[in-house]
Amino acid sequence: MTQEREKKRRAEFIMPPNALKMKVGSGGLDEKIIEMAQELINKTDFDFLPTGQRYLTSLQEGIRMTMQKRGEIDNEALITTMLYPAMQLKANGGMFGYPLITEVAAKLILFLEQVKEPDPDALDVVNGFAHALQAIMMLGEKTRGVAPHSSQLTDALDEAVRRYFTKHPD
Amino acid sequence: MPYRFDTVSVLIVEDNQPMAMMARAILQTFGVREVIIAKNGEDGFEAFCRHNPDIVIADWMMKPIDGVVLTRMIRGEPRSPNPFVPIILMTGFSEKTRVAMARDCGVTEFLVKPFEAKQLYKRIAQVIERPRQFVRSEGFFGPDRRRLVDATFAGPWKRHLDHQLTGGKS
Numbered sequence: 001m002t003q004e005r006e007k008k009r010r011a012e013f014i015m016p017p018n019a020l021k022m023k024v025g026s027g028g029l030d031e032k033i034i035e036m037a038q039e040l041i042n043k044t045d046f047d048f049l050p051t052g053q054r055y056l057t058s059l060q061e062g063i064r065m066t067m068q069k070r071g072e073i074d075n076e077a078l079i080t081t082m083l084y085p086a087m088q089l090k091a092n093g094g095m096f097g098y099p100l101i102t103e104v105a106a107k108l109i110l111f112l113e114q115v116k117e118p119d120p121d122a123l124d125v126v127n128g129f130a131h132a133l134q135a136i137m138m139l140g141e142k143t144r145g146v147a148p149h150s151s152q153l154t155d156a157l158d159e160a161v162r163r164y165f166t167k168h169p170d
Numbered sequence: 171m172p173y174r175f176d177t178v179s180v181l182i183v184e185d186n187q188p189m190a191m192m193a194r195a196i197l198q199t200f201g202v203r204e205v206i207i208a209k210n211g212e213d214g215f216e217a218f219c220r221h222n223p224d225i226v227i228a229d230w231m232m233k234p235i236d237g238v239v240l241t242r243m244i245r246g247e248p249r250s251p252n253p254f255v256p257i258i259l260m261t262g263f264s265e266k267t268r269v270a271m272a273r274d275c276g277v278t279e280f281l282v283k284p285f286e287a288k289q290l291y292k293r294i295a296q297v298i299e300r301p302r303q304f305v306r307s308e309g310f311f312g313p314d315r316r317r318l319v320d321a322t323f324a325g326p327w328k329r330h331l332d333h334q335l336t337g338g339k340s
Contacts, residue, residue: 011307013314016254018301020224024173029200029291037199037287046188087231091262092189094284102284106262113265 041095048096049137055092056133058085063126066118075117082126083112089133100136100150104129104157111161116170125164132157173298175201179221182207183214183228183240184260189283193227193260196287200294211235215243222251225297227281227290230261230272237261238275245276245311253311254304256297260285276312278302 062081069078086108093101108129115122132153180202184190187209194205206221208214210232218226226244228237235243237259245253256278261268264282272280279293302313 011305014254014304014306016301016304018298020178020256020298021301023177023224024175024298025171027172028295029173033199033201034288034291037196037291040195040199041192041287044192046192048188051186051188084231087262088186091260091283092186095189095192099284106264109262110265 044096046096048092048098048101049140052089052093052098052101052133052137055085055088056130056137059089059126059130059133063123063130067120067123070118078118079112079115082118083109086112086129098136100153101133103150103154104132104136107154107157107161111164114165119168121164121167125160128160129157173201176203178202178225179204179206179223180225180227181214181217181221181223183209183211183217183226183232183237185210185229185232189229193290196290199287200291211237211240211243214240215247218244218255219249219251223255225294226255226257228257228259230259230263238272238277241272241275241277241312256301258290258293258297273312273315274310276310278313 059082062078062085065081066078086105090102090105090109093099093105094103108126111122111125111129118126135153175197180197182190182193182197182205184193184207190207190209194207197205204221204223206217206223208217211228212235214226214228215235217223226240228240230237241257241259244250244255244257257276258279258281259272259277260281260283261272262283263269269280278297281290281293304312305314
């Protein structure tokens with residue numbers, strides 16, 4: 001091992017005092033309290049759709065910008081313009097009563113994480129996701145909880161992704 | 171005796187207001203009396219320096235300073251009042267590479283959004299009951315990324331230096 005590598009591996013281990021444990025004590029929380037907290041999530045009356053629509057608009061702007069600036073701006077930066085709103089949709093949809101938005105956005109994130117270059121075919125796929133998300137939001141209340149025909153929608157998106165990676169195996 | 175969270179303070183750093191409110195309501199149901207909210211990493215670091223909370227819960231994707239950069243500031247800035255504070259990073263990312271990236275920046279726990287109240291509770295219980303030792307090396311300062319420590323392990327050390335550096339503890 002070189003001196004440099006050995007220096008890098010030299011480490012100091014510190015066990016800080018567990019002040020938090022001293023404050024809270026032992027015994028955990030009663031299951032009923034956790035259930036009460038979960039009820040807050042389940043019964044939230046926050047209307048997510050206006051916020052969701054803003055994130056969707058931001059995703060659509062990301063797609064447009066990527067179409068226009070491809071080759072001029074770094075690919076990762078362009079993908080991030082679509083990844084950020086997709087992430088917000090995934091994180092917040094399910095939290096506020098729209099699990100289908102989370103499910104679709106999660107698939108979109110996975111796709112964006114795997115795509116090496118935002119080429120026109122990839123943008124077509126992302127566009128497909130944006131249309132699907134738009135449709136879910138237009139259906140509004142009907143897509144709260146378990147939405148009808150949701151598996152057909154997600155299957156179609158999976159198929160679009162599969163087709164893309166068959167065409168672009170690298 | 172159950173946990174007493176009434177003397178614990180938690181800083182939530184989240185740019186999505188409804189999500190921040192939801193997290194605060196959940197924590198208050200757990201019994202946390204002092205919940206401080208900041209809307210991005212920049213404000214979050216200021217709030218951290220001012221209030222010195224017991225736990226930080228931060229979103230990853232925020233502008234202008236995200237949760238990962240905030241973590242680096244808390245762990246490394248001279249102004250930081252407690253570089254050992256447990257940091258729970260909330261994010262929509264769940265891919266292994268992203269989790270590893272967050273761990274490499276000094277995050278203590280990872281909470282994937284959307285989440286259930288029980289999952290947030292589990293992360294909090296984890297930092298209380300299983301605090302991680304900290305490592306200070308040339309390129310890293312933060313919780314030990316090697317979570318699983320088997321005290322009964324009697325076999326040969328794969329890397330002889332590990333044994334020397336930790337005094338046989340890891």
